[in-house]
Amino acid sequence: MSRYEKLFADLKAKNEGAFVPFMTIGDPTVEDSFKVLSALIDGGADALELGIPFSDPGADGPTIQESDRRALNSGANTVNCFEVIKKIRQKYPDTPIGLLMYVNLVFAPGIDTFFKLCADSGVDSVLIPDVPLQMIEMEPVWQEEAKKNGVDLVMLAPPNADDETLSKIAKNCHGYIYLLSRAGVTGVEKEAGKPI
Numbered sequence: 568m569s570r571y572e573k574l575f576a577d578l579k580a581k582n583e584g585a586f587v588p589f590m591t592i593g594d595p596t597v598e599d600s601f602k603v604l605s606a607l608i609d610g611g612a613d614a615l616e617l618g619i620p621f622s623d624p625g626a627d628g629p630t631i632q633e634s635d636r637r638a639l640n641s642g643a644n645t646v647n648c649f650e651v652i653k654k655i656r657q658k659y660p661d662t663p664i665g666l667l668m669y670v671n672l673v674f675a676p677g678i679d680t681f682f683k684l685c686a687d688s689g690v691d692s693v694l695i696p697d698v699p700l701q702m703i704e705m706e707p708v709w710q711e712e713a714k715k716n717g718v719d720l721v722m723l724a725p726p727n728a729d730d731e732t733l734s735k736i737a738k739n740c741h742g743y744i745y746l747l748s749r750a751g752v753t754g755v756e757k758e759a760g761k762p763i
Contacts, residue, residue, distance in 0.1 A: 569663075569691065569719070569742070570614075570661060570662070570663040570691050571614070571663045571691060571692070571719065571742045571743060573661070574613055574614060574663055575743075578613065585613040585614060586611055586612055586613050587612065587613060587614045587615065587616050587665075588607050588612050588615065588616070589616045589617070589618065589631075589667065590603065590604065590607070590615070590616075590617055590618070590634075591617075591618040591619075591620055591631065591634040591635055591637075591638050591643075592617055592618065592619060592620070592638065592643060592648040592651050592652070593620050593637075593638030593639070593641050593642070593643020593647070593648060593651075594620070594634045594635075594637045594638040594641070594643070595637060595641060596641045596642075596643075597638075597641060597642060597643050597647045597648070597650075597651060600643075600651045601651050601654050601655065604617075604651070604655050605655070605658060605659075608655075608659050608662055612662070613662075613663075614662060614663035614664070614665065615655070615662060615663070615664050615665065616665045616666075616667050616694075617648075617652065617664065617665070617666055617667070618631065618634070618635070618666070618667055618668060619643075619645055619648045619666065619668045619672055620634075620635040620636075620638035620639045620643050620644075620648075621635055621668065621669045621671065621672055622635070622639065623669075624669065625669075625697065645672055645675070645676070645684075649684050649687075649688045650688075652664060652688040652689060652690060653687075653688045653689060655689075656688060656689025657689075663691045663692070664689060664690050664691050664692075665690070665691060665692040665693070665694065665719075665721065665742075666685065666690055666692070666693045666694065667694045667696070668693070668694075668695060669695065669696070669697055670695050670697045670698050673693075673695060673698075678708050678709065678712050679708075679712050681712075682712040682713055682715070682716040682718055683716055685716060685718045686716035686717055686718060690718055691718065691719060691742065692718060692719035692720070692721045692741075692742040692743070693713065693718055693719070693720060693721065694721040694722070694723070694745055696723055700722065700732070700735055700736060700739065703720070703722070703739050704735065704739060710739065713741070714741075719741040719742025719743075720739070720740065720741055720742075721740060721741070721742050721743060721744070721745050722736045722739060722740040722744060722745065723736075723745050723747055724736050724744050724745065724746045724747065725747050726747050726748060
């Protein structure tokens, strides 16, 4: 049973939802990230969703863009971010850890090397919002490398997706499906509405 399966089963038995905070590793500093993430778990986080800072986070609004900027300015990079994840995994062996990051950070080391880094550091899932469903379907390397390394490849379910698209997402997604409640970047609108 994966960490996500165990977590969701435990929460279902208690009739509770999951508290999964997002944090950009390296904000405010790489050293402080371990302390902050530890405090989040000790304070009740059921799982973590972590960002590796990127210079052009196009799907994110001003709050996460500023977080990425602060992290990059503090010296955060992919290597030291994975080191923080390793330390968190050692301290909290049962807490699911997911990455939400951009495809350039995957292409830089190569898809195979990236998923190996995820496995070696204890990452459970990866969500890459700028990798479209069509690429996942046409390029088997994504699923192959994720599966080979025991990492769940999570996909976005947009609010305007039709039944056929949702079926394809479900077929290609593992761990959980990330449901978007509205279109647009994060942190801009204050209210969710029905898709048009």
